[in-house]
Amino acid sequence: MALETGGRQPEAIELYLSAGYRRIPxxxxxxxxxxxxxxGKDLD
Known part of the structure; x- marks a missing residue:
């Protein structure tokens, strides 16, 4: 699964990282x- 957000949304970025998402191109x-x-995050 892939998603995008703005760099000025640190709370969203922290949420995604804590849920196992990693930066992708x-x-x-x-x-x-x-x-x-x-x-992005693999949904295995």
């Missing part, structure tokens, strides 16, 4: 935005 519509943060 930026993707999708906002991939070239300097403030985007992309995360």
């Amino acid at each position: 930026d993707f999708g519509h906002y991939r070239d935005e300097p403030d985007v943060r992309s995360f």
